[in-house]
Amino acid sequence: MIGGSISRWTMTYFAAALTWLLAALALMVAGIGHPAADLAAPDTLVLVHVVCIGWLSVAMCGALFQFVPVLVAQPLFGERWVLPALVLLTAGLVSLLAGFMALGARLPSAPWLLPLGALLLVAGFGLVVVDLGLTAWRRPTGPARFVLVGLASLCATAAFGAVFAFALAGWAGRMGDAVLARGIPLHAIVGLGGWLTLTAMGVSYRLLSMFMLAPDVEDRKSRLTLAAGALAVAATVGGGAIAIGLELGLNIVLSIAALFGLACAALYGRDIAAIFRTRKRRHLELNMRMAMLSFASLAATGLMGTALVSTRTLPLHLGAFAFLAAFGWLSGLVLAKLYKIVAFLTWLETYGPVMGRAPTPRVQDLVAESRATKWFAIYYVSVWMGTLALLAAEPGAFRIAAAAMMIGVVGIVHEIIRIRRLEDVASTLRLPAGAVAPHLLFAKT
Amino acid sequence: MTDQLVEDIRGALRVVIDPELGKNIVDLGFVYDIAVADGAVRITMTATTPGCPATSFLKEGVQAAALIVPGVASVDVAMTFEPAWTPDLIEAGVRASLGFAAVN
Numbered sequence: 001m002i003g004g005s006i007s008r009w010t011m012t013y014f015a016a017a018l019t020w021l022l023a024a025l026a027l028m029v030a031g032i033g034h035p036a037a038d039l040a041a042p043d044t045l046v047l048v049h050v051v052c053i054g055w056l057s058v059a060m061c062g063a064l065f066q067f068v069p070v071l072v073a074q075p076l077f078g079e080r081w082v083l084p085a086l087v088l089l090t091a092g093l094v095s096l097l098a099g100f101m102a103l104g105a106r107l108p109s110a111p112w113l114l115p116l117g118a119l120l121l122v123a124g125f126g127l128v129v130v131d132l133g134l135t136a137w138r139r140p141t142g143p144a145r146f147v148l149v150g151l152a153s154l155c156a157t158a159a160f161g162a163v164f165a166f167a168l169a170g171w172a173g174r175m176g177d178a179v180l181a182r183g184i185p186l187h188a189i190v191g192l193g194g195w196l197t198l199t200a201m202g203v204s205y206r207l208l209s210m211f212m213l214a215p216d217v218e219d220r221k222s223r224l225t226l227a228a229g230a231l232a233v234a235a236t237v238g239g240g241a242i243a244i245g246l247e248l249g250l251n252i253v254l255s256i257a258a259l260f261g262l263a264c265a266a267l268y269g270r271d272i273a274a275i276f277r278t279r280k281r282r283h284l285e286l287n288m289r290m291a292m293l294s295f296a297s298l299a300a301t302g303l304m305g306t307a308l309v310s311t312r313t314l315p316l317h318l319g320a321f322a323f324l325a326a327f328g329w330l331s332g333l334v335l336a337k338l339y340k341i342v343a344f345l346t347w348l349e350t351y352g353p354v355m356g357r358a359p360t361p362r363v364q365d366l367v368a369e370s371r372a373t374k375w376f377a378i379y380y381v382s383v384w385m386g387t388l389a390l391l392a393a394e395p396g397a398f399r400i401a402a403a404a405m406m407i408g409v410v411g412i413v414h415e416i417i418r419i420r421r422l423e424d425v426a427s428t429l430r431l432p433a434g435a436v437a438p439h440l441l442f443a444k445t
Numbered sequence: 446m447t448d449q450l451v452e453d454i455r456g457a458l459r460v461v462i463d464p465e466l467g468k469n470i471v472d473l474g475f476v477y478d479i480a481v482a483d484g485a486v487r488i489t490m491t492a493t494t495p496g497c498p499a500t501s502f503l504k505e506g507v508q509a510a511a512l513i514v515p516g517v518a519s520v521d522v523a524m525t526f527e528p529a530w531t532p533d534l535i536e537a538g539v540r541a542s543l544g545f546a547a548v549n
Contacts, residue, residue: 006498073496210494211465213532280532283544347464348498355461355506362467 005075006066006348006443009082011420013062014338015441016086018413020054020093021331025409028402034319035395040184042104046097051326053093053121056196057154059334061085061128063203063341068132068147071206072139078131085127092120096165103168111169118165125158142219146202149230153194156237160187178244185254186240192322193261194233196330198226201268204291207337208272212279212288217271225267232260258309265302269295286369290336290376297328297383320390327383327405335379335412343367343419349438350422350431358432361425368415368424375411378404450516451479454486457514461506463492464499466543470507474534477525484518486511491530500524 024047027033033047069076076082096117101107103114129151136144136151160183166172167180209216239253272295284292301324308314308321343366351360386401420440422430431437436444458476459469470476470490478489488507492500504522511520532545 005501070494070496070498210497213493280545281543344464345498348502351464352499352502353505355502356458356509356511357460357506359460360462360464362462363464364467 005069006345007062007069007076007082008079008443009086010062010066010345010443011342011440012083012442013058013065013086014342014416016090017055017059017062018338018409018416020050020058021409022406022413024050024055025402025406029399029406031395031399035390035393035398039319042100042106045100045103049093049096049100051331052191052196053089053096056326056330056334057125058086058089059338060196060199061089061132063334063337064128064132064147064199066341066345067203067206068135068144071142071144071147071203072136074135074138076131077134081127081131085124085131088120088124088127092117092122092124095120099165099168111171114165115162115169115171118162122158122162125154129155142216142222143202143205145223146198146205146226146229149226149233150195150199150202153190153198153233156233157187157191157195160190178247182244182250183240185250186236188322189236189254189257189261190233192325192330193257194229194236197325198229198233198264200330200333201225201229204333204337205271205275207340208275208288208291211285211340212275212281214275214279217274221267221271221274225264225271228260228264228267232257232264235260258305262302262306265298269299285340285364286367286373286376287336287340290339290380291333293376293380294329294332294336297324297332297380301325301329317391320387323390324383324387328380328387332380332383335409336376339367339372339412339416339419342416345443346420346422346438349443350435353436354432354434357434359429360432361429365425365429366419366422368418372412372415375408375415377408379408379412382408447481450481450514453514454479454481454488454511454517457510458488458507460510461503463503465493468535468539468543470503472536472539474536475503475530476507484516486517486520487523488520489523489525491525493530495526 027047027050033044037043065076065082095113098107099110099113099117102110133148133151136147140148160179163172163176163179164183164187167176205217205222208214235253236257239256240250243250243253301321304321304324305314308317314321343363347363347366354360382401382404386398386405389397389401417440418424420438422437438444455471455476459471461470462468463470463473463475466473475492476488476490480487488511490507492503494500504524508520508522511517532540535543535545
């Protein structure tokens with residue numbers, strides 16, 4: 001395949017994801033969920049699933065529908081499944097959140113809401129996994145392997161989650177209750193570490209090489225990085241299931257997974273440093289500079305985890321650890337890359353069809369980096385302040401940090417809308433003859 | 446006559462830019478060959494990334510730009526990634542303005 005096509009619904013996924021991110025930040029500013037509530041409290045479950053499914057997973061799926069075909073130079077297996085998957089994911093998440101709110105007595109008791117939500121989410125993620133998996137499987141090389149392991153981790157995460165939902169409704173029997181009682185760390189590790197982190201790593205290899213014109217990371221090196229990550233996931237799922245089945249402790253399993261996870265993060269750092277070192281474009285665009293802050297956050301997450309384990313204080317500070325992983329590493333990277341991807345796709349949609357017939361602007365003419373820099377700076381600084389506030393057990397300071405994060409995200413969303421509306425393109429180049437202005441929420445081509 | 450037509454086509458292709466690098470594809474060295482026979486033109490070109498959606502737009506843009514050159518009856522564009530494009534194909538002055546590192 002010489003050139004891929006533009007994914008019609010990727011912008012729709014991004015818009016839905018950003019809406020969920022703003023909802024999550026509103027909950028944090030309002031003091032709903034951790035740290036005001038216990039980590040296992042229903043309010044915290046609402047917050048965690050808005051972040052992990054609504055924001056991170058939906059944004060990741062939208063990006064993958066566009067980029068997996070680029071990674072493997074093959075068309076998407078089923079374009080017509082993309083929008084139904086988003087509808088199922090949204091309906092499933094709303095049902096799941098309502099179920100958690102009922103558990104916390106914020107809504108009238110309705111035990112069926114959690115299993116219904118789980119079934120809808122399994123159906124939605126099932127469509128995503130089959131569509132992306134069959135596409136990546138056509139040429140499972142390099143970064144596409146990371147996506148395949150990420151999708152397998154998504155299946156395991158969803159399976160654990162579905163068992164929990166049925167167990168909370170009282171419909172899963174003794175085995176389901178045992179999994180619910182001890183399986184939550186496994187669900188969280190495989191979701192954040194396997195699905196979201198390994199997939200983000202795989203996509204970042206290609207995006208960084210492509211936009212900085214750097215040679216691809218040697219296959220042998222990225223394979224080793226993936227092997228460490230895949231072993232961490234396998235140890236968590238396989239070892240965890242055996243430990244629960246045999247009623248053994250989980251400490252050994254989690255320690256092995258942590259060692260493989262740390263090795264994976266260190267090897268990934270080595271690979272990314274090589275891409276930056278060998279890049280042919282010396283100037284770094286804003287999205288790359290901001291991605292570097294997310295890599296620094298990943299390194300800080302690893303160091304914090306090591307320090308907390310060695311001082312036996314991980315259970316006490318699990319919230320701060322997960323917050324830095326979710327918002328410093330994953331959300332930071334996704335926001336930085338959204339800023340670039342939206343500009344690139346908007347350029348292709350608007351100016352690609354008139355190329356050769358009229359002068360066109362550059363992708364960089366669609367963005368105003370000097371204005372956007374401050375929003376990213378506010379975001380990252382407030383994430384790091386929020387992490388410190390959680391470590392210091394200062395809920396008031398955490399809410400202030402969350403409010404600052406919200407200001408940063410609103411600013412970034414405003415910049416993304418301006419990109420979509422071509423508001424920063426010089427008027428002489430904005431809409432050449434034959435060009436059609438893009439729709440805010442989906443691609444017309 | 447043929448040489449002049451090739452130069453006219455090369456000039457017309459300068460309206461097509463790489464959206465990321467922001468420079469025209471001729472100066473970037475994307476155009477590997479332009480062959481003309483009785484008004485039938487065959488252009489062999491490349492791009493930075495196979496599979497990227499921009500690649501098909503570049504190909505269509507080259508076809509559209511070449512077709513409006515007087516003397517051109519038909520245009521066939523072949524996209525190839527052999528040999529792969531490298532920044533040392535960029536014209537020296539343009540390479541410096543893009544801030545490229547020495548080719549490694």
